[in-house]
Amino acid sequence: RAVAAAVLAVPIALSAVEAASWGTTTGDGTLRYVTDAQGRALILRGLNTASSAKSAPDGMPDYPESMVEQEHRLLGTNFVRFLIQWRNVEPRPGRYDDVYLDNVAERISWYAKRGMYVMLDMHQDVYGPATNGNGAPAWATNTDGLAAKAQDPWELGYIQPGTLRAFDHFWNTTGQHPELRRHYANAWKHVAQRFADDPAVLGYDLMNEPWGGTLPGLAFERGPLSDLYQQTTEAIREVDLNKWVFLEPRAVGVNWGLASGLRAIDDPRPGEDRIGYAPHVYPLPLDIGGQYTGSSEKWTDRTLRAWSRAVTATARRQNAPIILGEFGIDNTKPGALQFVRSVQSTAEAMRAGQAYWSADPNDGWGPWNSDKTPSELAPVLARAYPRAIAGTPTRLRYDETTATLTFSFRDKTAVTGSTEVWLPPEDFPRGATVTASDAPGSWRQTWDPESRSLSISTPRTGREHTITITPAR
Ligand SMILES: CN(C)c1ccc(C(=O)NC[C@H]2N[C@H](CO)[C@@H](O)[C@@H]2O)cc1
Numbered sequence: 001r002a003v004a005a006a007v008l009a010v011p012i013a014l015s016a017v018e019a020a021s022w023g024t025t026t027g028d029g030t031l032r033y034v035t036d037a038q039g040r041a042l043i044l045r046g047l048n049t050a051s052s053a054k055s056a057p058d059g060m061p062d063y064p065e066s067m068v069e070q071e072h073r074l075l076g077t078n079f080v081r082f083l084i085q086w087r088n089v090e091p092r093p094g095r096y097d098d099v100y101l102d103n104v105a106e107r108i109s110w111y112a113k114r115g116m117y118v119m120l121d122m123h124q125d126v127y128g129p130a131t132n133g134n135g136a137p138a139w140a141t142n143t144d145g146l147a148a149k150a151q152d153p154w155e156l157g158y159i160q161p162g163t164l165r166a167f168d169h170f171w172n173t174t175g176q177h178p179e180l181r182r183h184y185a186n187a188w189k190h191v192a193q194r195f196a197d198d199p200a201v202l203g204y205d206l207m208n209e210p211w212g213g214t215l216p217g218l219a220f221e222r223g224p225l226s227d228l229y230q231q232t233t234e235a236i237r238e239v240d241l242n243k244w245v246f247l248e249p250r251a252v253g254v255n256w257g258l259a260s261g262l263r264a265i266d267d268p269r270p271g272e273d274r275i276g277y278a279p280h281v282y283p284l285p286l287d288i289g290g291q292y293t294g295s296s297e298k299w300t301d302r303t304l305r306a307w308s309r310a311v312t313a314t315a316r317r318q319n320a321p322i323i324l325g326e327f328g329i330d331n332t333k334p335g336a337l338q339f340v341r342s343v344q345s346t347a348e349a350m351r352a353g354q355a356y357w358s359a360d361p362n363d364g365w366g367p368w369n370s371d372k373t374p375s376e377l378a379p380v381l382a383r384a385y386p387r388a389i390a391g392t393p394t395r396l397r398y399d400e401t402t403a404t405l406t407f408s409f410r411d412k413t414a415v416t417g418s419t420e421v422w423l424p425p426e427d428f429p430r431g432a433t434v435t436a437s438d439a440p441g442s443w444r445q446t447w448d449p450e451s452r453s454l455s456i457s458t459p460r461t462g463r464e465h466t467i468t469i470t471p472a473r
Helices: 001-019 065-074 098-112 154-159 161-170 180-194 217-239 292-316 335-348
Strands: 045-049 077-083 117-122 201-205 242-247 275-277 354-358 387-388 390-401 405-412 419-422 430-435 446-447 455-456 465-469
Touching: 065 098, 077 098, 077 354, 098 117, 117 180, 154 161, 154 217, 161 180, 180 201, 180 217, 242 446, 275 292, 292 335, 335 354, 335 390, 354 446, 387 390, 387 405, 419 465
Parallel strands: 045 077, 045 354, 077 117, 117 201, 201 242, 242 275
Antiparallel strands: 387 419, 390 405, 405 465, 419 455, 430 465, 446 455
C-alpha cells in the first residue's frame, strides 16, 4: 500500500499545489440537511452494504434481512449506502435488467420496514470486471488491448495502461466514445424512474470514488466529472423531481483532506436544489499502512481537520448537506477503534451523515465477525445520536468518556413531530436523564425501551433549544 500511495502521490502532490490556490474556509459545518416527510433534519448513520455485491453474478450483497434487523437493533442504524452496479443495471447497451432492480427493491423494503433510509451508490472500483475491478459492464470497457492486470495492492490497478484507457474512453478524453457518459446518465435515469416513488430511497450517489484516468485531479473534477454530474442530474430530473442527488469528489487526494475542484451543479427541479455532497475519508498516514498511534495519529488528526475544512468548503459551494459515504479501517491495527471514534466526532461536529465501510462480515473491518456475531467495532458504531431533529441543527457532540449527548437546534417553520434520539444499550442500560434549555414543564420526553428510542417534544419559542442526554443512574 505504501508503494501504491507513493506512486499515486506524484499527481496528488501536483494537484495539492494547485488545490492550495482553492483554499478552504473553516466554515461552521453543513449548511443544509436532508429532511424527512415531517421536515425534521435527518442525522444518518449506517453501513455500506456491501462489498460482497461487487463480484456476485446477481449483484446482490451476501447480507440477509436478519442482518439488517441485527444492525438496526444493535447499532441503531437508520441509513444504508447500498451498492448497485452499472453492469447489472445495463448488461447490454440500452437494455436494462428490471429483474435486478426488483431484487434491489426487495432489499430496500427490508430497510423501509425499519424506518431506515437508502442511498443507492453506483459503485465502481478500478472501472469494472474487465479491468479486474467492479462496476462497469464489459460492453462499456475499452482497453484497446492494453494490459489491465490484477494488482496487489488492488489500488495499483487504477494505473494499469488498459484501465487508464478504459477511463479515458469513458470520460471521452480520447474523443472516441462520447456515447458512454450518455449511457451512464440514462442508466441512472432508468434507476430513478424505478425508485422515484419509493419513500425509503433518499437519493442517488452518482459514482463511487471517481478516477479521471490520465486526467489530473482538479482538471478532471472541474471538467468531465462535473459535466457527467450535470448531465446525469438532468437525466434523473426528467423522471424524478424529488430524490436527492449526491456527488462524490475525486477519491485520490480528497479522501486524504485535499480540496476538491468540483463545480457547483445546477439542479433543474422546481424549488430548492436537492444536491448533496458525499465524500469519503481515508487519511493518508493510515492509507500507506500506518497505525493510529504516535506521530501517525497526530498526522491523521491533522488530515481529519483539513478534510473537514475542505469538505465544508465544497458543500458550501453547492449549498449541500454532507453525508460521509465511507470511512473504515482494519480493526486489527493498533489504535483502530480510537480512529473510528475520531472520525465519528469529526463528522458529528459537521452534523454530517456517516456510513461505515462496510457491513461485510469477516473482513476485519466491519462490525460483524465471520459468524455474524458483533465484533469489537460494533459497540463503537453503536453510538448515541439524534436520528431526526425537529428544527435546524446548530450543534451536535457525543462525549464517549461521559456518555453525554448534546445537541442544539433552532425552530423551523413547517416542522412537525418531535425529535427522535437512539440510545445504545451498553451506554444507556437504564435509559437516560434528559435536560433541556426550555422552561421546565414546557417540553416532554418519552422513552421506548424496545426500540431504544427517546422522543423529545419542545415548544416553539424562537430561541435555540439545547438538549443534554446522560445515562440514567
Ligand atoms: C487510485 N485510486 C483511484 C484509488 C486508490 C485507493 C482508493 C481507496 O483506498 N478507497 C477506499 C475504499 N473505498 C473502496 C470502496 O469504495 C474500498 O474498496 C476502499 O477500501 C480509491 C481509489
